[in-house]
Amino acid sequence: MWPGVTLRSAGARLLGATGCRGSRGRSAPAAASAVYSENQISRTSHNKPWIDSACGSMYFRPSRMTSACLKGVRAHRLLWTRLHSASRSSVDREGLKVFLALAHKWWDEQGVYAPLHSMNALRVPFIRDNLLKAVASHQPGIPLSGMKILDVGCGGGLLSEPLGRLGASVLGIDPVEENIKTAQHHRTFDPVLDQRVEYRVCSLEGIVQESAETFDAVVASEVVEHVPDLETFIQCCCQVLKPGGSLFITTINRTQLSYALGIVFAEQIAHIVPKGTHTWEKFVSPEKLESILESNGLSAQTIVGMLYNPFSGRWRWTENTSLNYAAHAVKCKAQEREAPVPSACKGEEAGARAEASASGAVLES
């Protein structure tokens, strides 16, 4: 059923999806796009293993990533990059317009932002399970109740809402006002979420002063690859975190593969996105991220790869971090910045967590 049904859209999907990070291509990107998609199609029919096993049980899905949609996603990223580097250049009016047109599309699960919707299947359990490890017991039905979470770059609130439904008090911030408006509007219809989730138009630097050490967790999903100064960003994250709090990041790796698919293919060959939209140099490798985290008093607990299957529209965990990956780091209890070796900090964290789970209270070191 699979090859016959998906052939027609396989080409379109792949064209679209490779621009969006996470598609796993084995073919040489140097081929022309039409030939590329044909190769991919023939690969589809007998290269079963690389297709997510969930595909077999899924119905035919409409092509999510048409090139028109992709332009929208590119435009969104363009705007992000421009806004964060506002000190270097003024905000691009054109980019803003395109993005504003898409602001109401956040909540269309089959639309432009479909991959972000389906990424929740990985992100939410990742955040939830890692936060639950640190507590002794939790209320059934609302496991994250009592926790304060900051969602940096929340967009339309795609990740803030699930976290709110699980009981957490969430503050979502985004520099684009239209995004916040969409998020607020979507939240108003649900009386439960109205109380748990709050949105604000600002950047991370804007709330650092008033919110020092107030959050149990900070989530920066699909954000750090757009931030002009990663060091400052991580510093700010650390400042707003409580000691022992968690930082969750999902982003793209800086590898030849992400260059080949995200830049060369999407921008230069298929012309899906205008040249220069993505700055490959801004992509962050896990090693670099880890070193920045360590130097700011955060110890990386987990780094794991994520893989997007453009045919099924689903993400899954993988050991390979060469495209997308997720990271979980914990703020060290002790405030030393230079000396402590990561393992010592980790050991201290593990010890503190063990005590916390035994006594049910977070101890001050």
Place this chain on the structure above:
Amino acid sequence: MAARLAKSGWGAAAVASRRSPLVSSRRCSGASADTVYDVVVSGGGLVGAAMACALGHNIHFSDKKILLLEAGPKKILEKLPETYSNRVSSISPGSATLLSSFGAWDHICNMRIRAFRRMQVWDACSEALIMFDKDNLDAMGYIVENDVIMHALTKQLEAVSDRVTVLYRSKAVSYTWPYSFSMADSSPWVHITLGDGSTLQTKLLIGADGHNSGVRQAAGIQNVSWNYDQSAVVATLHLSELSDTFSSLVWSTSHEHAAELVSMDEEKFVDAINSAFWSDVNHSDFIDSAGTILHYAVALLKPTKISARQLPPSVARVDAQSRALFPLGLGHAAEYVRPRVALIGDAAHRVHPLAGQGVNMGFGDISSLVHHLSAAAFNGKDLGSMSHLTGYETDRQRHNTALLVATDLLKRLYSTSVTPLVLLRTWGLQATNAVSPLKEQIMAFASK
């Protein structure tokens, strides 16, 4: 016929790609004073009540608000009546597991229940028979009166009344569907208007309102259905004066014959049953010899253990006032789910009672849907989202379509006395009876 049915089931695959948003009317946000429920189950029959119960007792739904709408009055069974009810269901082990997961099974066992371990099927036109036997001690199934099940479910619903609200004598008269994603000023929830004029909103509407489902019709979901030219007569029988065992009867026959059976007096009715079981007026020598030949062939190839061949039952009398009839038909919805809507039980599929599978398919739907919804709730997902609803649909359409097709085939095969078909089914029955692994597969599939 089978192809049509299968196509309607698998045809949903193509339909899903252009699954249109439900036809919606503009709804201003002025109705925000309505209560917003997380799940509304429309229809408080066996399947609807069990669904509400299962969700109410689910750990990930501790924080959610569930509503069950039932058009009829609350049925209270203060004392178990002496006589058996004529509406009974055969409950498979899989359904028993579901019922025990929220504590209803214990109530049922404390009231009245009969387990069975053997099933034998006779053919009227030949000596062929098939026997299903469970060697181990587990029961193959249980016969339970519907009133007993309903009482157990009502008790368990009361136990979680902080999460599950039940509205009796309430029927939804209209539904308003949301746009497929949030647009300016339109509520993303399903609006329901009740008979008394009150309105409410829900994030997920579950239709458990029987084979003439209002939810399914309002959603515009296509339903493949046809009526069998048959009705079923139900009655409670006494099997023999000496041991005084009861039995439940479901007799599927033509409309005219069914009407006759219900209106004739009790003695004639008992005679009619006995002659149906014992008479060999439909046997023909040809079929009998053909059957015997295969029987010897099978015995030669595979010496079977001689398990006691059960003779057909002999009916002594029928309970007064216990006869009733209802029409039979087949139905299958082309789609089980739409954004914010799911169908379970007879609303999604209607089957001939010959295999005793109807309510078990409904309970199977509940198990699957609760599994998907529970995982979704634990992931903080919007309960009405298609991403997990289609998972439920795929699971159940596969299972149900196969069972519906098989049941329909069997019904047609056994409705005829035409010699070639009788020969086919005689040999088929004998062959199936001889192949134990095949019988075990059949039992396993039906026990789910």
